Amino acid sequence: MAAGAYAQNLELNAYVDRTTIGVNQQFELNVELSGTDANRVPQPDLPDLTAFATFIGSSSSQNIQIVNGRMTVSKTYTHHFIATKVGKFRIPAIVLRYKGRTISSDPIEIEIVKTSGGGPPQAGQNRGRREASNDLSELLFLKATVSKRRVYQNEPVVVSYKIYTAVNVTNYGISQLPNMVGFWSEEFELPQRPRLYTEVVNGRQYRVAEIKKLALFPQGPGEKTVEPLVIECEVQLPRRRRRDLFDSFFDDPFFGRSERRVIRANPVQIEVVAVPLKERPADLSGAVGSFSLRAAVDKSRVKTNEAVTLRVDISGSGNIKILPQPKVNFPADFEVYDPKINESITRKGAAITGNKTFEYVMIPRFAGEQIIKPIRFSYFDLASKSYRTLTTDPIRVSVEKGAQQFSNVGMAASKEDVKFIGKDIRFIQIRMPEFKRVGRVFYKSAIFYALLVLPLFALAGAVGYRRHVERVQADVAYARSRKANQMALKRLKKAQKKLGEGESKAFYAEVSSALMGYIGDKFNVAAAGLITDQVETMLRERGIQAETVSNYIDCLQTCDYKRFAPTEADRDEMKAFFDKARKAIIALEREI
The missing domain is CATH 2.60.40 (Immunoglobulin-like)
Structure with missing residues (x-):
């Protein structure tokens, strides 16, 4: 056995x-x-x-x-x-x-x-021959393994990168990350010092360490390739010496020599299949995994014009970040504000879990028994390979008359502004005519003296402008910072063009480029390597107001979600978001 x-x-x-x-x-x-x-x-x-x-x-x-x-x-x-x-x-x-x-x-x-x-x-001969060879392919390699080779769209694939070594590796560093085109990726938290264990491969014993672990969510069907991860290693080898009685002594690693080796993992092919079209719910958002839905208000009895909070929580295992905002049918007498969205993601073990919370602030304007209709959320369940629709219970809110109550007449009246249609009475001119002092001359006036000193100010301005131009040419960081707002507005014009053409994905991609590009130019960093969490940290460290930071990060997160969402945004939604992103850049420019 x-x-x-x-x-x-x-x-x-x-x-x-x-x-x-x-x-x-x-x-x-x-x-x-x-x-x-x-x-x-x-x-x-x-x-x-x-x-x-x-x-x-x-x-x-x-x-x-x-x-x-x-x-x-x-x-x-x-x-x-x-x-x-x-x-x-x-x-x-x-x-x-x-x-x-x-x-x-x-x-x-x-x-x-x-x-x-x-x-x-003779003693030490075999070891000397092996170590004299430059080929370490059987002694040191990097291996990529995946949890599954065939998955559904948006189903997580866990990719683990492990280094196998039969030699002494003193140091290593990642020189090239795999290209994740076509995937949404989440990185698992690993110990700062990788755990070592032994494994026998093809009859040889290796020391093994897991150096990187990712969860990939494929965004479309078809054959996908996970590109190789490349690392550079410092390998310690025994010093090459002539065979003599002291070989065993000088084989000690203390007397060894170090070599830098570049190793790459194997590419991995993954087959991605689309979720079934049969029995597909109309409100399906593209979520795949296992989820639960809860909704509740912070108080069920309130008075008119008193705020009440509705909290909708979606939790489970899957791609938490792309979960869409649920559609809630609020009572007509409620004034509702845009929700506050919070995410909590756990990247440990073998799955990505967490929850996404939407908090709506509602203000009831009239007394009575109000009902928030059941909230629905549909997703593709991986365990049963079928669609599931979660539904909350109706939520009742009892609204009593408060100290200030809007009247029905006032609410029914037209909100159209009163228009100015003209005047039927013309008033007689009552101002005194302008008189000029006798003997007044121009060269004694304040305007004359102002014209005398104007060239001096012009010269000072020219000198200042010249210094500005020289600094722009010599200081790249200064030049990028000065032109950051101008470049961001140029990128937003490209997004506005995509808005006119109705290309939702391209529109959000251009807005994201404008937002990230502005941060990259303003702080003289590469925009391509920035992530949302890093941007938030940079802004908070520079003392930017919390509300300004929150609005800017919200725009970036909306772009990330909309670029990979399976549904298209309508033109009105894109137009409102365009104005929000432009205002976020302007507000940040005023504070930096």
Whole structure:
């Protein structure tokens, strides 16, 4: 049976130090027992390898760890062989019988090749030959794994990037992030210092660390490719020396040399299928996952002209950021303000979870029993592979007459402004005519003296303008900051053109470019690398008023949502948002 039968108490693994071996060269076969019962079992018997190798000796090592009062033992038996025959061979599974059960390792494939030297190896010869090689592809690589290869549109795909190493990696850094075109991505929180563990791949033992983990939400159907992640590593190798009696001493990493290596992960293909058209709800927003819906008011009994808050909360697992604003049918007698939207996202474990809250402030104007009709939210449920529609209960609000009550006549009256249609009485001119003082001359007037000093002011202005031009040419940051508002308005003109053409996605993309471009120009940073959270932090650190920051961030978040939303926005909605974005830029310009 499989080794997992006693996975908690005893595990058995077998691996070799390398899978390609030169004939007459030495190699190691390691048998590792781990678990609380590792010290209680005898040494496993080795399979017969005489067809291609000669046994020359064994050694053993033991490691004991006590964590939270629980002892774990790891015992390794190292068997040394010399390869004697060229060809491809299989080391059979190592079998151990324990407590009436059979535990076995996986078989290992090896290849024995010809070498230039035919004599038996001397001490340290094999290691020196391997380390002299510049090819570390079998000793160091980056692997991308995905949770699923076939998903629905907007269904999360968890991509994990792990580094596998059989050499000493002293440092690493990400040099190129994968291109996420066609995906909405959320990055999981990982420990600052990656957790190391061991894994056997193709008969070789590696140290493994997960360095990046993403949840990708595909935005459209079709074949999608997750591009490779590229990292640079500092690899420590033993110093190359002539073979002598001190090889084992100088093989210590302290005397090693460092090399920089660039490794890239494998690209991954993902098939994305569209959600079914059959039985698709009319109010489907494109949400995919598992969600719940709640709605409540902060008080059910109020007086007229007294504010009451409706809180609508959508929570669950999926792409929380693209959840749309629910459609709420408010009573006609309620004055309702735009909602305050809050998001809380948890990026831990193997799923993206969280909630999105919409808070509406309502002011009832008339007394009576008012009812907020049930709120609906539809999504595609991944567990049942079907559509689900969530509905809240009707919400009743009892409104009593307050101290100030609008009259029905006043509300029924026309709101049209009174127009000025003319005058039927013309008044007689009653002002005194203008008189000029006798003997008054121009060269003694204030205007004359003002004209005398005007050239001086003009000269000072020219000097100041010249200095401004020189600074613009020499100081890139100053130039970008001065032209930030002008460049943002130019970008908004492109968005206005897309508005006229009715292209919703392109419109929101241009507005987003104007908003991010303004921040990039104003603070002399690359707009392409900015994210919404970073922009908010930069503005708050510079003492910008909270309301101005909130309006600006709200515009950026609206652009992100509308660009990837499955539905198109209407022209009136885009026009109102265009005015809001322009005012947000102007307000920020006044405060910086």
